[in-house]
Amino acid sequence: MRKYILYTFILASTLMQSTFAQSANNSSEYLLLNMPLQIEITDAVDNMYNFNFRKAEVDFNWLKYRYPEHPLPYFLYGISTWWQMLPNLEAETPLGDEFLAYMDTAIVKAKVLLEADENNVEAAFFLAGSYGFKGRYHSEKRNWGRAASAGKWALRYLEKTKGNEGFSPEILFGDALFNYYSIWIRENYPMLKPILLFFPKGEKQLGIEQMEQVSKNAFYTRIEAIYFLMRIKAFEEKKTYDALRLGEQVFTKYPNNAYFHRFYAQMLYTTGQYQKAELVAKDILKRIDAGQLGYEAVSGRYASFYLGHIHKKRSDHSMAQDYFQQVIDFSESTSSEDSGYYLTSQLYLAEYDDESQNYERALERISIIRSNTKRREQINKKARALRKEIRRKT
Numbered sequence: 138m139r140k141y142i143l144y145t146f147i148l149a150s151t152l153m154q155s156t157f158a159q160s161a162n163n164s165s166e167y168l169l170l171n172m173p174l175q176i177e178i179t180d181a182v183d184n185m186y187n188f189n190f191r192k193a194e195v196d197f198n199w200l201k202y203r204y205p206e207h208p209l210p211y212f213l214y215g216i217s218t219w220w221q222m223l224p225n226l227e228a229e230t231p232l233g234d235e236f237l238a239y240m241d242t243a244i245v246k247a248k249v250l251l252e253a254d255e256n257n258v259e260a261a262f263f264l265a266g267s268y269g270f271k272g273r274y275h276s277e278k279r280n281w282g283r284a285a286s287a288g289k290w291a292l293r294y295l296e297k298t299k300g301n302e303g304f305s306p307e308i309l310f311g312d313a314l315f316n317y318y319s320i321w322i323r324e325n326y327p328m329l330k331p332i333l334l335f336f337p338k339g340e341k342q343l344g345i346e347q348m349e350q351v352s353k354n355a356f357y358t359r360i361e362a363i364y365f366l367m368r369i370k371a372f373e374e375k376k377t378y379d380a381l382r383l384g385e386q387v388f389t390k391y392p393n394n395a396y397f398h399r400f401y402a403q404m405l406y407t408t409g410q411y412q413k414a415e416l417v418a419k420d421i422l423k424r425i426d427a428g429q430l431g432y433e434a435v436s437g438r439y440a441s442f443y444l445g446h447i448h449k450k451r452s453d454h455s456m457a458q459d460y461f462q463q464v465i466d467f468s469e470s471t472s473s474e475d476s477g478y479y480l481t482s483q484l485y486l487a488e489y490d491d492e493s494q495n496y497e498r499a500l501e502r503i504s505i506i507r508s509n510t511k512r513r514e515q516i517n518k519k520a521r522a523l524r525k526e527i528r529r530k531t
Contacts, residue, residue, distance in 0.1 A: 208243040208263040215239035261297035306354035317344025395431030437467040442478040
């Protein structure tokens with residue numbers, strides 16, 4: 138009996154190896170199910186998320202050479218370009234056009250596969266994913282019409298993948314995003330409700346549960362799922378310690394990822410772990426000074442503010458002022474004068490100017506705050522109260 142089982146196992150293994158060898162030359166194979174391929178490109182995917190983009194793209198080139206008619210390599214190129222932009226998505230850069238071109242190519246390749254086989258779940262996955270990423274890009278750029286158009290196409294292909302979660306854990310990622318964000322957008326962007334009438338409603342909690350499954354079981358979309366879970370836990374559900382745990386997890390794995398570095402510092406600061414936050418924030422500034430890839434003014438704005446506030450709480454006011462001024466310098470270099478860290482830094486420095494009787498400079502800062510905020514906003518009210526106080530003295 139044992140010999141029979143062993144023989145069966147050996148035969149099955151031989152047949153699997155033969156199948157993988159044949160499918161390596163077959164551009165229409167289901168690459169999402171190709172475990173040997175996942176093992177081969179694990180380093181490439183890790184390099185991408187660790188901001189070693191050149192190393193990652195060498196392997197993506199190999200993948201494109203091996204599977205020239207499959208959408209996967211172009212989809213990965215697109216994600217790689219996306220992460221190069223992510224530390225400062227507001228910046229206008231040629232990478233935006235490059236990103237869209239990669240996703241469009243993935244769409245073209247996937248449509249060919251779907252035309253050959255209308256039941257090709259993998260092709261539908263890449264179509265939904267590519268259109269979804271395009272929608273994500275356009276929404277970041279506030280191109281709502283283009284975002285909605287891409288979203289409609291993504292939804293169309295999501296319908297083709299529904300009920301096929303057993304095919305691959307990757308399939309669940311699109312459903313998770315739709316279930317959560319179809320409700321979130323309605324709640325946070327009421328002006329988009331006329332457009333959203335054409336979209337079915339999802340279920341936020343189900344979306345979170347699905348994302349958690351993807352974050353544990355998927356290969357290509359696992360880190361993307363963790364990215365969304367971090368943001369949802371931190372900024373929507375206010376489960377900051379859960380967000381911190383996730384942030385620490387991905388930053389530990391990808392210590393050169395500027396976005397994860399910044400997010401980890403933010404969660405440490407938000408949870409009051411100031412000693413750790415100070416070390417992490419100083420490391421961010423050091424990397425900016427060294428010109429490390431991905432470390433730029435937005436991360437500098439965050440890190441400088443945390444350090445300024447930490448020193449302010451310690452009554453180390455000279456250092457605090459230096460860091461708050463850095464926040465202002467970083468913010469102005471990216472035209473981010475409406476950011477909360479910039480405005481709060483201006484208010485703190487105005488208070489320091491008031492204490493040192495530099496009233497003219499304090500009033501200049503108050504004017505900047507008022508011109509970048511609405512009257513009902515709390516920081517605007519504080520600025521006006523400080524202005525009254527200064528006028529009494531002068």
